[in-house]
Amino acid sequence: MSEEVKNIIVSENEDYVINMGPQHPSTHGVLRLEVCLNGETVKWLRPHCGYIHRGIEKMCESLTYPQIIHLTDRMDYLSAHINNEAVCLCVEKALEVEVPERVKYIRTILAELTRLNSHQLWWSAFGMDLGALTTFFYGLRDREKILDIFEESFGSRLLHSFNTPGGLMHDVHPNFQKHIKEFIKYFRKKLPEYNQLLTDNVIFHERSKGVGYLTKEEAIAWGVTGPSGRGSGFECDIRKHYPYSAYDKVEFNEILYTEGDTFARYKARMDEMWESMNIIEQLVDNIPDDGHTAKMKAVLKLPEGEYNQRVETARGELDVLIKSDGNKTPTRVKFRSPNFNNLFVLNKIASGGKIADLVAISGSLDLVIPDIDR
Amino acid sequence: MSFNIYDLSSFTSSIDKGLNSAMTPFWATALEFVIIGLVFLLFYAVVGLFLVYAERKVCAIIQNRVGPNRVGKWGLMQTVADLIKLLTKELIPIKRSDKLLFNIAPFIVILASFMAIAAIPFSKGLQAIDFNIGIFYIIAVSSLGVVGILLAGWSSNSKYSLIGAMRSGAQIVSYELSVGLSLLTIVIFAGSMQLSTIVESQADGWWLFKGHISAFIAFIVFLIASTAETNRGPFDLAEAESELTAGFHTEYSGIKFAFFFLAEYMNMFIVASIAVTVFLGGWMPLHIGGWAGFNHIMDFIPPLVWYIMKTAFIIYVIMWFKWTFPRLRIDQLLTLEWKYLLPINLVNIVLVAFLTLMGWYF
Numbered sequence: 001m002s003e004e005v006k007n008i009i010v011s012e013n014e015d016y017v018i019n020m021g022p023q024h025p026s027t028h029g030v031l032r033l034e035v036c037l038n039g040e041t042v043k044w045l046r047p048h049c050g051y052i053h054r055g056i057e058k059m060c061e062s063l064t065y066p067q068i069i070h071l072t073d074r075m076d077y078l079s080a081h082i083n084n085e086a087v088c089l090c091v092e093k094a095l096e097v098e099v100p101e102r103v104k105y106i107r108t109i110l111a112e113l114t115r116l117n118s119h120q121l122w123w124s125a126f127g128m129d130l131g132a133l134t135t136f137f138y139g140l141r142d143r144e145k146i147l148d149i150f151e152e153s154f155g156s157r158l159l160h161s162f163n164t165p166g167g168l169m170h171d172v173h174p175n176f177q178k179h180i181k182e183f184i185k186y187f188r189k190k191l192p193e194y195n196q197l198l199t200d201n202v203i204f205h206e207r208s209k210g211v212g213y214l215t216k217e218e219a220i221a222w223g224v225t226g227p228s229g230r231g232s233g234f235e236c237d238i239r240k241h242y243p244y245s246a247y248d249k250v251e252f253n254e255i256l257y258t259e260g261d262t263f264a265r266y267k268a269r270m271d272e273m274w275e276s277m278n279i280i281e282q283l284v285d286n287i288p289d290d291g292h293t294a295k296m297k298a299v300l301k302l303p304e305g306e307y308n309q310r311v312e313t314a315r316g317e318l319d320v321l322i323k324s325d326g327n328k329t330p331t332r333v334k335f336r337s338p339n340f341n342n343l344f345v346l347n348k349i350a351s352g353g354k355i356a357d358l359v360a361i362s363g364s365l366d367l368v369i370p371d372i373d374r
Numbered sequence: 375m376s377f378n379i380y381d382l383s384s385f386t387s388s389i390d391k392g393l394n395s396a397m398t399p400f401w402a403t404a405l406e407f408v409i410i411g412l413v414f415l416l417f418y419a420v421v422g423l424f425l426v427y428a429e430r431k432v433c434a435i436i437q438n439r440v441g442p443n444r445v446g447k448w449g450l451m452q453t454v455a456d457l458i459k460l461l462t463k464e465l466i467p468i469k470r471s472d473k474l475l476f477n478i479a480p481f482i483v484i485l486a487s488f489m490a491i492a493a494i495p496f497s498k499g500l501q502a503i504d505f506n507i508g509i510f511y512i513i514a515v516s517s518l519g520v521v522g523i524l525l526a527g528w529s530s531n532s533k534y535s536l537i538g539a540m541r542s543g544a545q546i547v548s549y550e551l552s553v554g555l556s557l558l559t560i561v562i563f564a565g566s567m568q569l570s571t572i573v574e575s576q577a578d579g580w581w582l583f584k585g586h587i588s589a590f591i592a593f594i595v596f597l598i599a600s601t602a603e604t605n606r607g608p609f610d611l612a613e614a615e616s617e618l619t620a621g622f623h624t625e626y627s628g629i630k631f632a633f634f635f636l637a638e639y640m641n642m643f644i645v646a647s648i649a650v651t652v653f654l655g656g657w658m659p660l661h662i663g664g665w666a667g668f669n670h671i672m673d674f675i676p677p678l679v680w681y682i683m684k685t686a687f688i689i690y691v692i693m694w695f696k697w698t699f700p701r702l703r704i705d706q707l708l709t710l711e712w713k714y715l716l717p718i719n720l721v722n723i724v725l726v727a728f729l730t731l732m733g734w735y736f
Contacts, residue, residue: 131701137437356703
């Protein structure tokens with residue numbers, strides 16, 4: 001081997017550094033992880049973000065409030081509806097608008113459908129990360145049903161900017177309730193299949209139990225929220241602790257697992273799917289009929305001040321902070337996105353494990369890269 | 375020239391006789407080499423293409439999909455179209471790679487699988503070489519493939535490839551032991567390493583049924599270990615798409631990649647063939663002791679068809695593994711071999727020796 005080749009493979013300090021990403025099958029997007037290896041063991045890793053940075057927060061400063069909604073879709077595209085809702089709730093709070101009950105109910109149902117759809121895709125991709133290729137098709141088969149419901153009402157399947165400040169763009173399709181009930185009935189039968197295929201598999205247990213251990217204290221310190229944080233016993237469900245929309249009207253459990261390993265995070269998400277279905281079932285039959293939007297002015301000008309709203313997306317806590325000077329565009333918008341915090345705990349919990357563990361752990365944190373970079 | 379589908383040895387020997395009468399023995403043998411080589415080349419390509427198609431259809435069934443159905447009837451020409459695509463693709467030269475080893479690696483992998491086919495008895499009398507050390511030869515030759523994989527990983531000058539090659543090396547070297555030991559159990563039972571003798575010894579019942587529990591254990595171990603040895607899921611760590619992009623063949627393109635791809639499928643075919651030959655009676659029809667009528671009906675199905683049916687079954691099982699199981703981690707993989715399969719195998723060998731000594735098998 002020539003000297004030149006040797007220098008490339010082994011750097012001066014003998015660290016074997018590989019770049020996972022920006023193009024890599026298991027980073028689910030353009031995330032670059034600089035991983036230092038010792039044989040198969042991960043010594044440390046450094047996430048590099050910015051490959052899909054679009055400056056959404058800066059762009060928001062030159063857009064009106066109804067326009068901002070459309071940008072928030074593009075952050076966490078799998079929780080598009082919930083991102084919309086966060087901005088809408090924030091603007092409504094600032095304008096002190098009371099939205100009709102119907103809007104609250106439909107928003108909650110849609111948020112839970114979004115969560116279901118997001119978790120289905122996560123489950124599909126997580127199986128792929130672990131090498132179980134069939135999960136992808138099982139997950140997407142069922143996700144398709146939700147997307148069909150979305151398409152019917154909003155015309156788009158993924159990024160449906162359906163919320164506007166004060167309500168919804170238009171009323172939902174007449175078949176909305178019927179199709180949701182059909183879907184819940186269908187998915188209650190299909191979800192056990194997920195367990196048969198992956199959850200009960202002995203290799204899966206080997207791969208996920210005791211891997212990527214995150215304690216409750218660490219989860220709080222790093223701000224790991226959502227199912228990832230709840231897998232470590234961190235009670236961080238905004239829906240439960242700071243209810244918004246119609247969450248105060250429904251009975252549901254906050255899924256908590258105390259093990260803190262990859263399997264606990266997995267189980268937290270799987271159980272959340274059941275809880276989401278429970279929430280939808282409680283709401284879908286009693287949607288009130290009092291209009292799909294509150295009376296809003298043509299141009300929205302927020303009073304001077306700072307406004308904050310927290311929501312629970314499929315991946316954790318999304319905070320929206322809007323600073324207004326009384327103009328029709330905000331002075332500053334800040335999103336506290338769940339994935340950003342969830343990503344940076346990766347070094348903590350994946351160091352010392354194997355490469356395969358790193359993939360499993362990053363899969364179990366359910367990262368959506370555009371949400372990290374914004 | 376006589377052609378009897380139930381006993382092809384008369385057919386092959388008549389060709390041999392014809393050639394020998396037409397030319398000197400040296401040239402006749404040389405011509406036979408060429409003919410057999412060409413036949414195997416053709417066979418290799420056809421089986422490879424068919425297996426790729428079969429895998430796509432099988433995984434499609436498992437995954438609630440239809441699979442290829444556009445190119446040709448039932449998508450049968452899909453793999454041919456893919457092959458043409460791969461043949462016409464650019465062979466990307468890798469900077470600072472070891473050119474010689476990089477180019478030679480796919481051929482070593484292909485060669486190993488190609489050599490192993492030669493000793494497999496496809497039907498009565500349809501076997502290129504009938505060694506008296508057939509099993510030993512197949513184990514020796516098929517494990518040469520790891521050299522190609524290691525070279526591919528090493529010479530591509532890619533970190534992913536190198537990790538893939540290291541994994542593959544560790545994996546194949548470990549699982550080679552289990553493969554060898556599990557085959558040894560039947561060698562003890564049959565008292566021969568010659569594949570034709572092993573097949574003949576199963577005329578009144580396959581070793582899987584004759585050999586009590588120990589043959590069954592050996593069969594399961596062989597199935598696991600051979601899946602690992604062919605680098606297929608759930609043991610596809612050397613490729614591990616989600617971890618190492620494509621492992622040892624990350625840097626290969628075009629037909630060189632196709633060689634690795636083809637070799638993987640042929641290795642699967644070979645391990646299925648060995649499993650069938652050693653445990654499931656090779657081309658022998660299913661015979662149940664005492665059921666004369668049933669046995670007679672089974673005899674009507676030609677040996678070649680029996681062989682293909684059994685091999686297809688084993689291949690299906692191996693594909694089934696791949697599409698339903700998650701991948702193991704490298705330490706779990708080695709733990710499985712060294713802490714579970716190998717001790718089980720060693721105990722099993724002692725058991726088999728005991729059973730054979732006492733004559734406690736059918």
